Amino acid sequence: MDASLLPELPEGRVLPVVRAPAHVLSGPGAEVDPLDPAVVQLAADLLATQRVSPGCVGLAAPQVGVGWRLFSLDVTGHPKARTVHGPVVLANAEVVEASRWEKGREGCMSVPDLTGDVRRAGRVLVSGVVPGTGERLEVRTDAFEARAYQHEIDHCAGLLFLDRVAGAHAIHQRKTYL
Amino acid sequence: MALLAVTVLGTDRPGIVAEVTGYLSRLGGNLEDSTMTLLRGHFAMVLVVSTERALSDVEAALAPVSADGSLDVSVRPVPEAGVAAVSGAPYLLSVHGGDRPGIVSSMLGVVAGVGGSVTDLTTRLSGDLYVLVAEVDLPTGTDVAALHRALRVAAESLDVDVSLRPVDTDLL
Numbered sequence: 001m002d003a004s005l006l007p008e009l010p011e012g013r014v015l016p017v018v019r020a021p022a023h024v025l026s027g028p029g030a031e032v033d034p035l036d037p038a039v040v041q042l043a044a045d046l047l048a049t050q051r052v053s054p055g056c057v058g059l060a061a062p063q064v065g066v067g068w069r070l071f072s073l074d075v076t077g078h079p080k081a082r083t084v085h086g087p088v089v090l091a092n093a094e095v096v097e098a099s100r101w102e103k104g105r106e107g108c109m110s111v112p113d114l115t116g117d118v119r120r121a122g123r124v125l126v127s128g129v130v131p132g133t134g135e136r137l138e139v140r141t142d143a144f145e146a147r148a149y150q151h152e153i154d155h156c157a158g159l160l161f162l163d164r165v166a167g168a169h170a171i172h173q174r175k176t177y178l
Numbered sequence: 179m180a181l182l183a184v185t186v187l188g189t190d191r192p193g194i195v196a197e198v199t200g201y202l203s204r205l206g207g208n209l210e211d212s213t214m215t216l217l218r219g220h221f222a223m224v225l226v227v228s229t230e231r232a233l234s235d236v237e238a239a240l241a242p243v244s245a246d247g248s249l250d251v252s253v254r255p256v257p258e259a260g261v262a263a264v265s266g267a268p269y270l271l272s273v274h275g276g277d278r279p280g281i282v283s284s285m286l287g288v289v290a291g292v293g294g295s296v297t298d299l300t301t302r303l304s305g306d307l308y309v310l311v312a313e314v315d316l317p318t319g320t321d322v323a324a325l326h327r328a329l330r331v332a333a334e335s336l337d338v339d340v341s342l343r344p345v346d347t348d349l350l
Binding site for chain 1: 216270272274275276298299300302304305306307308309311312313338339341345346
C-alpha cells in the first residue's frame with residue numbers, strides 16, 4: 001500500500017449521498033481545477049463521507065450532488081482486491097488502458113437496493129490530477145481496485161452501473177440476510 | 179410427445195420448484211425450458227415440459243401444489259416452435275429514471291416501431307427509481323443511430339435515461 005498517493009487535505013465533512021433518479025447522477029460532470037480550494041475541500045469531504053459509510057470503497061462528486069469530475073477511492077482490506085494503492089482522491093480522471101474484461105456483481109450507494117452484473121476491465125491504467133497539488137497521477141491496478149476506478153470514473157461521466165449491466169437478467173434486488 | 183406450458187404464480191415459500199418438478203418427473207415429463215423469479219416477492223415460474231401424458235393427467239398430478247390456495251397453477255398445450263434463425267443483431271436497452279406510468283410501453287414502442295423484438299425483459303421498481311433492461315433483436319438494416327436518437331427523444335419526454343448497446347457475445 002502506498003499512502004503517499006493522498007495529498008494533504010483539509011478536514012472533510014460528511015455529506016448526504018444522493019440516490020437515483022437524481023438528475024445530477026445522469027449528466028456528465030464538469031472538468032475541475034485541481035487547485036481550486038472548493039475542489040480540494042470536496043475531495044476531503046468525499047473521503048470523509050466514504051469512510052463513515054459501511055462497505056463504501058469509492059464516492060464520486062455527483063453522488064453528493066456536485067456535477068464535477070472528482071472522486072475518492074479506497075479498497076484497503078477488501079477481500080476481492082489484489083493491488084491496493086490505499087486512499088486516493090483524483091480529478092478529471094480517465095481510463096487510459098483497459099484489458100482482461102471480466103463480469104462481476106457490483107452495487108452503489110446511490111442505487112442502494114439493486115446490484116448488477118457488469119463487465120469491467122480487470123487491468124487498467126488510470127490517469128488523473130491530484131486535488132491540491134495539480135500533479136498528474138497515473139495508477140496501474142487490477143482486480144477489485146480496477147473495477148472501483150471504472151465505477152467512479154463512470155459516475156463522473158454521468159453513468160451508473162445500470163447503464164452497463166450485462167443483460168436483462170443482470171439486475172438483482174440487493175438481499176439482506178439476517 | 180406433447181409440449182405443455184406450466185405456469186405457477188403465488189406466495190413464495192421454500193420448496194416450490196422441487197415440489198412442482200418432482201411431480202412432473204414422476205410423470206416422466208422432461209423439462210425443456212424454464213424460468214423462475216420473484217416479482218415483488220411473489221413466486222413466478224413458467225416451465226415448458228414435454229410429456230407422453232395427457233394434459234389432464236399433468237393437471238391432476240400438480241393439484242396438490244395449489245391445494246392450499248397460495249399458488250395458482252395452470253397447464254396449457256403449446257405448439258413446437260423450434261428455435262427460429264434470427265436475421266439481425268442483439269442489443270441491450272437500459273432505461274432508468276423516476277417511476278411514472280408508460281415507461282415500458284413508450285420505450286419498447288419505439289423499438290417495435292423499427293421491427294425490433296424483445297427477447298428478454300426485466301423491470302425493477304426500487305423506491306422512486308424505475309429500471310428497465312431489455313434484450314432486443316433488431317432486424318438487419320436497422321439504422322441503429324436513428325433508433326438511438328428516437329429512444330433519446332422518448333426518454334427525454336419521460337424524464338428518464340436510456341442507453342442502447344450491442345450485446346457482447348464472446349465465442350470461445
